[in-house]
Amino acid sequence: MGHVTIRRVWLKDFRSYEELELDFTPGLTALLGDNGNGKSNLLEAIGFLVSLKSFRGAPKEALVRAGVDVGFIRAELDDDGREVLIEVELKSLGSPRVLVNKQRLGATRELLGVCSTTIFSPDDLSIAKGSPSLRRELIDDLLTAVHPKNEVVCDDFAKVLKQRNALLKQCNGRLSSDAQLTLEVWDERLVEVGERLGGLRVRILEKLQPLVNDYYTRVSDNSRPIGLAYSSAWRSSGMAASLAESRRDDLRRGISTVGPHRDDVMMEIDGMNARVQASQGEQRSLVLALRLASHELIRQATGTSPILLLDDVFSELDDRRSAALLGALPKCQTILTSAVGIPKGATADAIYYLNDSTLVEARSS
């Protein structure tokens, strides 16, 4: 994969859009319009094209326009001069169908070999404030973007965990000798993939930490040290020993109580827990730094910059943070939405005004 940019996107029956066709510049494209006119839906479509999931966490059936059975997203990409056509057919029932240059795709991770995105969304603050699952998801998404093969580890872990939980539930608190043997088999598998997943997460956090520190300094104009630590109840004694120790508890409760699915990323600003002790402004800077650092890590690992999607990010920031973020943004294709105009200090190469999910005006400079 070389330097990848989006040239053109077509939407049909996606979310609020009946039909839309839009050209993008390799620089900055701004989508402007009041809230509720489909700007975020358009970014969501671009994000979906690359990851086959909604960055707003919407279920697939919600993505097809109401009253219609099938929706389409098509995009023409430029991969170092080579044209790549991605087509996604979304059905309100069943899984989406993806064609890359008219070829059926085997697995989602193959799409990540084509193109990736970095998304800044208004919900990002919940990465700092919200539940551990959001931080795990951030790390696992990053693992997959850095190396598509890592998705298999995440998937395998999820599958083995589901099987083990199903077995625990069927045991109903009692462990027959037969069930014990089966449980041992799943434990062996869970240990194997769990240790791998835990190790991957720890190593990527180690790589992320210096970058986050760097970007935090740039977006917050203070240089307090940021700590990112993988917080895990099982890693010190090992997954096998922890599973053995928690077995009685697991059996009683009918679920697996220990493992990577219960872990968290502990984030600290100057030694203070960022989730509970940091101000909202500090949390915001931290999350921006996390996104920027992830972007840079993916660029280093894959040799290409992900496409930057900024969903209504600047309206939440004061002028100083806004300017600092603009200054820290890497030079790569950027698509931003805003209800309050283009942020001060930014120059857009193309500007589109959207009203009621239709294009009302286009300007390029």
Place this chain on the structure above:
Amino acid sequence: MDLVVLAASSGVEMADYEQSIQELIDAFGRLPGIGPKSAQRITFHLLKSDKAESERLVSAVSSAVHKIRYCEVCFNFAESERCAICRDENRDPHLLCVVEEPRDVVAIERTREFRGRYHVLGGAIDHLQGVGPDQLKIRELLIRAAEEGITEVILCTNPNIEGEATALYLKRVLDIPGLTVSRIASGLPVGGDLEYADELTLGRAIEGRRTLEQ
């Protein structure tokens, strides 16, 4: 599969057919790998062509359904108490290949590499589908391993989560002195290029490399 059934019986295209035609389309639509369009095509093909062709199909289905049962020894499909492979005196009685489904027996037979006998489990451990070791023919396998003078059991379950877990389980329960338990290797397709192999398969192939004999 559920989707196919849903689509075939959702009534979307139902209105215009005679009832018996619709019933036939629905019946085909319930078969694996056949969508509503294919179900319709097969139905119309049968109705258009010679009646004898349909009758051959009917009698083939009916005689297979009536004649075929499970082999009492290995649980492969059989036309009598024991399947053709279990009856074959030329097969090596010391070698046993364990597979999930009868269709896996066919796949391995096609290789002509294996001259031992089989044991069909009837699936793999999958608690989400309610399939534990008890639902598989594992007890029968243990009895065979203890009584038939078998020296090697080759575990040929699928290389996915459920198949691997089943193999691990079997390895544990087949802890019998003098019995070798081996697992089928996974790796590169013959005649392929390394360049085009997916990373997972290639990784497995490197893991399972073997020393070349001098």
